[in-house]
Amino acid sequence: MKTAQEIAEYVGGTLEGDPRQQIHGVGSLEHAGPGMLAYAEAAYVDRVPATGASCVLVPAGDHPGRTVILVDNPRLAFARAAQWLAPAEAPQSGVHPEALVHEDAAVAPDAAIGAWTLIEHGAHVGARTVVYPGCYVGAGSRIGDDCVVFPHVVIYPGVTVGDRAVIHAGVVLGADGFGFVSDGARHVKVPQVGRAEIGSDVEIGANSCVDRAALDATAVGDGVKIDNLCQIGHNVQVGAHAIISAQTGVAGSTRIGGRSTIGGQVGIGDHCRIEEGAIVGSGGGIPSRKRVPGGVVYWGTPARPLSDVKLQQAHVSRLPKMAEELKQLRDEVQALRNRLDD
Amino acid sequence: MKTAQEIAEYVGGTLEGDPRQQIHGVGSLEHAGPGMLAYAEAAYVDRVPATGASCVLVPAGDHPGRTVILVDNPRLAFARAAQWLAPAEAPQSGVHPEALVHEDAAVAPDAAIGAWTLIEHGAHVGARTVVYPGCYVGAGSRIGDDCVVFPHVVIYPGVTVGDRAVIHAGVVLGADGFGFVSDGARHVKVPQVGRAEIGSDVEIGANSCVDRAALDATAVGDGVKIDNLCQIGHNVQVGAHAIISAQTGVAGSTRIGGRSTIGGQVGIGDHCRIEEGAIVGSGGGIPSRKRVPGGVVYWGTPARPLSDVKLQQAHVSRLPKMAEELKQLRDEVQALRNRLDD
C-alpha cells in the first residue's frame, strides 16, 4: 500500500488532488476500482472522469475532482509503479525435496528450485534465481542471478543465461540446430556442438526455441525481448535490446542488430544482416543473405522499404484503370488510322 | 459393442441391410475391417461396395448387399457414433501419489491428477476432470468439470478454464503478454497482471499459448477450437464457437467475433476487429487496427476480400500481355506519325 504522493515521487511526476489517496494495486482505466492506479495516454484522457480508479497517471490536462499524477510518459510511469506496488511473488528459496540437484551442480543458497526440476552435473544456478517445477537444466549450463525460469523449461547442456532473465514456460534453449549434409543417399547430421548464450535482462516467451550453434555460439544479447513461439536458429546473433515478436523465425547465422524491432510472424533467412535499429513489419519475409538497413521500415515478401511496397501496391491497384486506358488508346489509334485511311 | 440398428437409432438414421450387424469400432472406408463402422460423404459413395467395413453411414444411394445407415450428414453422424462407440479412456480418479496438491487447493474427489503434477494453493480442479502427468496448475487457477488436461500443460496463476475443455500437451495458458515500454535506453516491462479466461467446451491444440492480459482479461469464449502452435496475445477476445487453425497468431487487444473461421498461419495484428462470422483464409495477414467484416472470405497480406485478391491477381497475370500491347501501340503510333510526316 502506497499513497498517491509516494507514487508521484517514485515516478517523478506532479500530483494533483488528494496526496493521501491509498493505492494498493493497478487496473485499467475502464475496470479499475477504488484503491487502484490506472493510466491514460493522451488519446484516452477524456476517459479519466469516468474511471473508478483512485489515481490516474496522465500526460496533461485539467482533472478537477480527481487525483492524477502528471508525467511525460504515463505508460512508462505505470510500468514502473506497477512493479513497485506488486513485486512478483517469489516462491520460497531452497531446493524442493522432489527436485534433483546433481552433487557437482552449484545452486545458490537463496535460489529456489521447484519440484521435479533436474539440475545436472556442472550446472550453476545463481543467487535469488527461481527455477519453477518441471525444468531441466543440462550439464554445465549456467543461469545467472535474479532470473525467473517458469515451469517446463528445457535447457540443454552448455547453455548460459545472464542475470535477471525471464524464461517462460515451455521454452527450449540449446536444442540442436538444423544442420544436415547429404551423402547422396541420406542426410548426415552435422553435429551441433556449439553453445547458446543468453544475455542479461532477456525475456523469452512461452514455447520459443533458441538453438545451440553448430560450432561457436548462438548469442542473444542483453535486454533482448523475444515473444512466444519464436525460433532462433543456430549461430544467430541477436544484438542488445532487440525486440522480436511472436512466431518469428530467424534462420542460421543471421545477425540481428541491436535495438532492432522485428514484428510477429516475420521470417528471416539464413546469413542475413539486419542492421542496428532495423524495423521489419509483421509477416515480412527476408530472403537469405539479404541486408536490411536500420531506421527504415521494411515490409512484405521479399521485404522492401514500406514506402516502396505502398507505392507498388498503389500501382497494382491502378491496374484495372490502366487496362481501361490502354483499351481506350487502342480505340483512339484505330480511329486515327481510319481517318488517315479515308 | 453395438448393433447397426442401435447405431442407426443413436444417430437418427435409416438402416438398410442387416440390423444385427455387430459394431465395435470405427475405421476409414479404405481400411476398416469387419465389425467396424465407416462413413462416406457424397463424393465417395462409389467406394462403399469395396469397403471392408461392416456398416457405413451414407447420405443416399442404393447399396444392395451392404449394411448402411442413411443420414443427412454422414461425417456428423460418424463423429457422434465414434464417440459413443469408443468413449475416451479415462485414467483412474484420485490424486497420484507422486502428484502434489497444495493443502489450500480444491480437487474434486472424482478428478484424476497425474504423477508429477502440481496443483498450487488456491487452485481448483472440478468434477471428473483429468489432469495428466507433469502439469502445473498455478495458484488460484480454476479448471471446471469434465475437462481433460493432457501432459505438460502449464497454467500460470489466476487462469480460469470452463467445463468440458480439452487442453492438449504443451499448452501454456496465462504466460505474460508481450508488453514493454522504452525509457529511452531499455525496454521496461509493463507488468502483466490481468487474467486469462478460457470458456467451456474449448479445445486448445498442442504447444499453443494464450497469454494473460496486461490488465483485465484475455478471453476465449465457449466452444472455441484452437489448433496447435497458435499464439493468442494479451487482452485478445475470441468470441464463442470461433475456429482458429494451426500456427495462427493474434496480437494484443484484437477481438475475434463469434463463429468466425481463421485459417492456418494467419497473422492478425493488434487492436483488430474481426467480426462475427468472418472468414480469413490460410496465410492471410491482417494489419493492426483493421476491421474484417463477417460473411466474406478475406485473404492475402494485407488481407482483402478474396474476390478482390483474385481480380487483382488476374490483372497482374495479364501484365506481360499488357506490356506487349503497349509496345505494339507505340509502334502503331510511330507508324501513324511517319505517315503524317511523309
Next chain:
Amino acid sequence: MKTAQEIAEYVGGTLEGDPRQQIHGVGSLEHAGPGMLAYAEAAYVDRVPATGASCVLVPAGDHPGRTVILVDNPRLAFARAAQWLAPAEAPQSGVHPEALVHEDAAVAPDAAIGAWTLIEHGAHVGARTVVYPGCYVGAGSRIGDDCVVFPHVVIYPGVTVGDRAVIHAGVVLGADGFGFVSDGARHVKVPQVGRAEIGSDVEIGANSCVDRAALDATAVGDGVKIDNLCQIGHNVQVGAHAIISAQTGVAGSTRIGGRSTIGGQVGIGDHCRIEEGAIVGSGGGIPSRKRVPGGVVYWGTPARPLSDVKLQQAHVSRLPKMAEELKQLRDEVQALRNRLDD
C-alpha cells in the same frame, strides 16, 4: 583422441602435412584451437592459413606448412569426423528411481529412462534408447532402438517411432488432429482415433507437433528431418528423406513426396500433393488440394515456379515506367489528333 592420419582414413581423404597431429575435438575455422579439426568449403579455403585448428578438411589447394585432409565434400567429411571424435554422451542405462514404468510396459534393459518419465501400459522402449527426464510415453506406444528422446517429449497413446530417431525437447507426437463438424449450433469433435507412425532415422525439432490421424495413420517416413516448431496435421504423409524447415505447417491429408525440401514458415494446405523431390522456398503458401511437381523451386503465395514469380515481380516493378509510357503515348496520340484536326 585420434591422429590426423586416422581421421584421413576414416573420412577417405588424402592427408598432407603431419600425420601424427593429435586431434581431440572440432571447431570452426575462425575459432578452433590446437588439437581441433576444422573444415573449409571452397569459398573459404583462403582462410586456412589463419586458422588455429591443427587440421583442416579442404576440397583442394596447396596448404604449405599446414596439416590438411583433401576430401570431395569437406562439410560431409566434417560431419562424419565430428560424430566419430565426440560421440553423444549417453546417460547411464536403466530406469531412474524417480521414473515410473508400468508393469505391462517393455523397456529394454540397456535403455535409459530419466527421472519423472512415465512409460504407460503396453508401451515399448527399444535397446539403447534414451528417454530423458520428464517425458510421457502413452499406452501402447512403441519407440525403437537407439533413439534419443529429449526432455519433456509427450507421446500420446498408440504412436510408433522407428530406430535411431532423435526427438527434441517439447515435441508432441500423436495429439488429436483438428477435426470438427458443425451440427448447426456447435462444433462436434470428430474423434481422432488413428495413429501416428514415425520412421527410422527421423529427427524432429523442439516443440514441433505431429498429430495422430482421424482414422488410419499420420506417417513420417524414414530419414525425414523436421525442424523446430513445425506442425504436421492429421493423416499427412511425409515421404522418406524429406526435409521440413522450422515453423512450417502441413494441413490434413497432404502428401509430401520423398526427398522433397520444404523451407521455413511454409504453409501447405490440406489434401495437397507435393511430389517427390519438390522444393518449396521459405514462406511459400500452397493452397488446399494443389499439386507441386518435383524438381522445380516453388515460391510465393499461392506458390508457383520461382521463375514465374520472378518474371511477375519484374513486370510489377516496371509498372511505374509502364504508367509513364502510357501517359506519353496518350500525349502523342493527342498530338497526332491535333495535327489531323488542323
